[in-house]
Amino acid sequence: MATYKRILKNKPNANGTLPIIFRVYKDDLNSEFSTPFRIQKSQWDVNNLLVKSNYQGYKGINDTLNQISDKLAVVINRLESEGNFFTAKDIVDELKKGFIDRKSKKITNFIEILGELKKTKKANSANIVRDTINKLKQFRGDDIPVSTINFEFVKGYDGFLALTHDVGGLGVRMRDLRARYNEAVKLGLVDDLQPFKHYSIKVNKNKRRIAITKEEIDKFFAFNYDEYPRYKLSYLTFVFSYYSAGMNFTDVCKLKKGQIGDELSYKRSKTSKPIKVPLYERTKEILKELLTVPKESNGYVFPYLTDFHQSDSQINNRIKKTRTQYNKDIKFIAGKVGITANLTSYVVRHSFATILYHSGNVPIELIKELLGHDNVAITEAYLKEFSTDAMKQLTEQYL
The missing domain is CATH 1.10.443.10 (Intergrase catalytic core)
Structure with a gap:
């Protein structure tokens, strides 16, 4: 019988936040499904396996976690009813496939899904995501197939932003696009075409921190x-x-x-x-x-x-x-x-x-x-x- 559990992993990043994952178990083996959410240990309700209400974006995160739980239950029930052999990894793979119809999804809808994740972020970060959506629409319009988000797309977007942004502002925009893309990959919304693999985000080397004596x-x-x-x-x-x-x-x-x-x-x-x-x-x-x-x-x-x-x-x-x-x-x-x-x-x-x-x-x-x-x-x-x-x-x- 297959089961699953929400888990707050215990390995923090540089900011001290921990990732929320789903761990699926079957036949003494397990497989993990990563979510894009990271929180402080003190913000995790260990009894209810939810984000505590003292975290600013708790409602949006918890709604998404519940949706993932529902989808996991559906996938497990379907695989078990089919009567064929399957593993914990098969469950996670099916979950990723079922999360979105990737062949027909366009980037505007893709961005709208990540816009829902925007609700889980602090105000300043949410504003950056909103601006990224607007900039992408200005760059290519409302209908941008996910399959076109490749290295050429990234370079083109860089050039588009360079017309109106300095190096610092351009870097903020490109980092957010990369972060949004990586979130989509983690959720299984898109195949990872690694559009940023050969792209380096520009840094203003002349702009240094200022300190006085x-x-x-x-x-x-x-x-x-x-x-x-x-x-x-x-x-x-x-x-x-x-x-x-x-x-x-x-x-x-x-x-x-x-x-x-x-x-x-x-x-x-x-x-x-x-x-x-x-x-x-x-x-x-x-x-x-x-x-x-x-x-x-x-x-x-x-x-x-x-x-x-x-x-x-x-x-x-x-x-x-x-x-x-x-x-x-x-x-x-x-x-x-x-x-x-x-x-x-x-x-x-x-x-x-x-x-x-x-x-x-x-x-x-x-x-x-x-x-x-x-x-x-x-x-x-x-x-x-x-x-x-x-x-x-x-x-x-x-x-």
Whole structure:
């Protein structure tokens, strides 16, 4: 008798997420059916074998998992009723064949299926998928057979995007197309024609991470916002972010009062990884000032988000808008204190990491923990992504 089980595998990727699979058993042998879903271990309900409701896209994932279960049951019942010999691998192969009529499916419908998977993703990722669908339609129209997605198609799409995108933007679009294609292969929706096998996604080698020196950080901190009260909030945000291990601007916006105790404790939006950061005196001073200011804010520490911002779309749109203004503000402050570097919200995190690293007093293992990286190799790679001039400036003060 054949059986199957949903399983959260125990081998994480670099982001600490684990894949959800179906394992089919028959006659002491088993075969696996991979899904495109990866979650944190804490987000898996081991009793019901479903994604917990504390995960943003839980409903879409669980609906798809239930659909796969139903299809598996149908395949097993059919094979058993036919009375012929079959294996666990045969069940998985039949499941893949039955998932979609690949001969008649067109890429627009193929994209629409992956559009359903879009509902399981966080807002920013979902927006990228939506944009990919729109770009593909602009490139070839609504009727694109799956069989035409080959190396020539990929190169043509690259050339089409190059007309309106810089290297960075083009890379984002091509990576998403590759990810969508790989998801379809995993679900058995298309045969793997390996259209990306001989294609390399372009990287802007001239665009490097920017970090400023400890001296420049001190200059920024010396800014007198009493003379320019309009820039006070952005100034406090920059300082708070730096002293909070380079906390990402999105996480600063989402920070709530309940996440503050003897330390800051939050989940990083980008990776869902739990982060704990010590509270320094300067951080406490900023928190004391912010938390005494009356505001309608659903418990948010910084007044960027309010009760009005409820949906993921509203929250992300608001953060995007405020980040733009924040970047303008810190550039203004930089100009006033004599910093020539192009400051953005990302510079804080990069500067925090490199200044600690080149002080020679902080082990890289500790920097790894503060940044929320899964291993030291990621931290080392992160620190390598700085220009030679920037590295020289950062190290000279310690020589």
